[in-house]
Amino acid sequence: MSDVSNSDAALRLSAVGKNYGRIRALDGLDLVVPSGSVFGLVGPNGAGKTTTFSIACGWLRADQGTVDLLNGGAFDAVRHRGRVTALPQDSALGRDMTVVEQLTYLGRLQGLGAKATRSEVERILTLVKLTDRAGDRVRTLSHGMLRRVGIGQAFLGNPELVLLDEPTNGLDPRQAHSIREFVAAQRGTRTIVISSHNLHEIETVCDHVALIDRGRVVMAGPISTVTGRNGEVRIALGDGPVPLEETRMALSGDAVEWDQVARVLTLRFIEKPGRAAEDVTGSALRALLAGGARISSVSRGQSLERKYLDLPAGRPPPLPGDRTET
Amino acid sequence: MFGPTPLRDIGLVAAFELREMRRSRRAVAVLALYLLAAAFFAYLFVSVLERVQEASKNPVAFLANARNEQPGRPGARRGGPVFAPAPPDKPSQGILTSRGSPFNVLIFSQVAEPEARDFLEKQSPIVLFFTLTSFIFVPLLIMITAAETVAQEHQSRGARFVAMRTGRAEFAIGKTLGQGALLGVVTLLSGVAGLAIAAWKLSDFSWDSGLESLLIFWPRVAAYSLPFLGVAAFCSMNSASAMSARVFSLLGLTALWLAHHAAGLYTGSAFEPFFNALDFLTPYAHQDDLWRASWSAVGPQVMLLTGLALGYVCVGLLFYRRRDL
Numbered sequence: 001m002s003d004v005s006n007s008d009a010a011l012r013l014s015a016v017g018k019n020y021g022r023i024r025a026l027d028g029l030d031l032v033v034p035s036g037s038v039f040g041l042v043g044p045n046g047a048g049k050t051t052t053f054s055i056a057c058g059w060l061r062a063d064q065g066t067v068d069l070l071n072g073g074a075f076d077a078v079r080h081r082g083r084v085t086a087l088p089q090d091s092a093l094g095r096d097m098t099v100v101e102q103l104t105y106l107g108r109l110q111g112l113g114a115k116a117t118r119s120e121v122e123r124i125l126t127l128v129k130l131t132d133r134a135g136d137r138v139r140t141l142s143h144g145m146l147r148r149v150g151i152g153q154a155f156l157g158n159p160e161l162v163l164l165d166e167p168t169n170g171l172d173p174r175q176a177h178s179i180r181e182f183v184a185a186q187r188g189t190r191t192i193v194i195s196s197h198n199l200h201e202i203e204t205v206c207d208h209v210a211l212i213d214r215g216r217v218v219m220a221g222p223i224s225t226v227t228g229r230n231g232e233v234r235i236a237l238g239d240g241p242v243p244l245e246e247t248r249m250a251l252s253g254d255a256v257e258w259d260q261v262a263r264v265l266t267l268r269f270i271e272k273p274g275r276a277a278e279d280v281t282g283s284a285l286r287a288l289l290a291g292g293a294r295i296s297s298v299s300r301g302q303s304l305e306r307k308y309l310d311l312p313a314g315r316p317p318p319l320p321g322d323r324t325e326t
Numbered sequence: 327m328f329g330p331t332p333l334r335d336i337g338l339v340a341a342f343e344l345r346e347m348r349r350s351r352r353a354v355a356v357l358a359l360y361l362l363a364a365a366f367f368a369y370l371f372v373s374v375l376e377r378v379q380e381a382s383k384n385p386v387a388f389l390a391n392a393r394n395e396q397p398g399r400p401g402a403r404r405g406g407p408v409f410a411p412a413p414p415d416k417p418s419q420g421i422l423t424s425r426g427s428p429f430n431v432l433i434f435s436q437v438a439e440p441e442a443r444d445f446l447e448k449q450s451p452i453v454l455f456f457t458l459t460s461f462i463f464v465p466l467l468i469m470i471t472a473a474e475t476v477a478q479e480h481q482s483r484g485a486r487f488v489a490m491r492t493g494r495a496e497f498a499i500g501k502t503l504g505q506g507a508l509l510g511v512v513t514l515l516s517g518v519a520g521l522a523i524a525a526w527k528l529s530d531f532s533w534d535s536g537l538e539s540l541l542i543f544w545p546r547v548a549a550y551s552l553p554f555l556g557v558a559a560f561c562s563m564n565s566a567s568a569m570s571a572r573v574f575s576l577l578g579l580t581a582l583w584l585a586h587h588a589a590g591l592y593t594g595s596a597f598e599p600f601f602n603a604l605d606f607l608t609p610y611a612h613q614d615d616l617w618r619a620s621w622s623a624v625g626p627q628v629m630l631l632t633g634l635a636l637g638y639v640c641v642g643l644l645f646y647r648r649r650d651l
Binding site: 054057058059060061077078080081082084085086088090091092093094095096097101105106108109110111137153 | 330335338339342345346349350482483484486487488489490491492493494648650651
């Protein structure tokens with residue numbers, strides 16, 4: 001993470017600490033979000049994801065450390081207006097205003113002119129598929145629709161950095177899929193940071209990820225690096241022969257591990273020019289097939305979920321009366 | 327056409343606040359509360375006026391009735407020093423509700439300054455009553471109705487959407503101005519409601535003089551309300567929920583009242599300068615001058631009250647800028 005230079009970082013938090021009474025919510029958290037990435041923030045409940053978001057957005061004050069957004073220092077409504085937007089978790093829009101009125105208000109506050117706001121609101125309503133509910137009061141919308149309005153407001157104008165806190169929380173699978181598609185379609189246009197419990201979602205949508213636990217980043221980097229996609233191949237075999245020695249000979253220098261119970265062969269290697277994961281996989285498969293092995297499946301790296309579950313567990317139980325996360 | 331400026335943002339927030347209050351019927355609830363209070367007190371007052379009017383038109387019958395109703399009570403002397411009965415063939419015109427009425431003369435005879443006395447004697451009594459009751463009750467109503475405006479946004483965390491787009495000062499001031507605009511309209515309509523009650527109950531009521539007096543005194547009521555709105559904004563900015571903001575603001579109102587009255591308790595003591603200075607920082611200390619005639623006397627008080635309102639809001643903002651949303 002630290003190899004991302006200052007000018008390449010859309011968001012940088014350095015040694016950020018935050019306490020809620022006796023609870024240390026963030027404990028010297030360091031986080032660098034590369035510019036232009038779709039960045040996933042993953043962690044258990046109470047890990048500090050929402051606190052990290054809130055400090056980045058200026059809603060909460062950090063007790064220690066520094067925050068820098070778009071090389072403009074900590075969040076400032078004047079400096080970052082229209083450039084940084086967010087979907088807060090569990091925040092309610094004005095219930096008695098219509099969707100159009102609410103979006104128009106936020107667009108105007110963001111600095112857009114009246115005409116620009118009108119066209120922006122139309123664009124956003126189309127993007128989040130709410131044109132038919134534009135004139136309805138916010139209070140009449142379902143939870144999923146409210147979430148879409150919330151996400152839509154974060155994409156008003158042309159923000160350079162968008163922070164989405166649990167964007168698909170509480171949505172049914174179809175709505176969640178629709179929102180993932182929407183976010184994925186934004187890739188390359190701006191930096192997006194998503195916090196989520198849904199590891200599959202993060203793996204699908206994001207290209208970078210940070211795993212947070214107990215107020216610290218415990219692992220971070222490109223998804224492919226974190227999951228080992230470019231350094232690990234797993235081959236599941238069916239019943240039958242296991243030509244282990246032939247495979248090791250074909251992959252001389254690379255680690256080959258055999259899990260007898262799961263019947264999974266794990267190959268660990270370092271990618272080099274002219275020797276990519278595809279080449280290693282090809283060599284291994286040729287050796288296995290020549291030895292009469294029956295291939296069940298081939299996968300690259302571990303899933304993010306596996307990686308997450310492999311992290312040291314044992315979060316201490318909360319103290320009586322403590323908040324877990326804000 | 328215009329880029330984002332603090333004033334533009336304040337205007338946007340205030341306009342949205344007003345629209346939201348209208349849409350949520352909160353404005354209707356506030357209006358109903360003020361109008362009901364105004365109508366109730368106006369009715370009570372006008373009923374008293376009506377009785378006095380009846381007595382002034384026919385004091386003999388009135389006093390006879392009074393004696394019949396209360397046989398043990400000694401009768402009032404006919405034609406007292408203030409209430410001179412009109413001749414039977416020439417009933418009094420506007421004796422109670424028009425300018426220069428004997429009622430006003432009675433009420434304001436104790437006012438020491440001749441200029442102020444003359445001025446008040448010429449005003450519509452119902453408007454003076456509206457002003458007096460507004461001075462007493464509007465601060466309380468402001469704390470009940472206006473203190474929740476920003477705090478509600480903290481409670482729902484809706485403030486976070488806005489905080490990404492404008493400064494906290496613009497947000498809080500805009501919300502407060504929205505409340506102020508609503509209160510301005512509502513207090514004016516309350517005054518009109520009082521006049522309507524008077525027109526309904528009193529035969530000699532004059533709309534012209536009533537409205538003229540209302541236009542003189544309503545701006546004073548509005549100016550007097552400003553610092554209380556500032557206190558409500560202070561409490562609202564620094565509360566996590568609507569309920570805590572209401573409680574906090576009522577405590578604030580009590581603190582202002584105590585600060586004002588403490589000055590009277592410590593007259594002549596070593597603490598007098600301190601309590602006088604404290605009193606000066608409360609709106610109560612500037613109320614008396616709002617009854618004067620000339621704008622040269624009223625104007626500085628209006629400016630002081632506006633300054634106090636700004637002061638309360640600014641101190642609130644000092645805390646609000648640093649608090650977690």
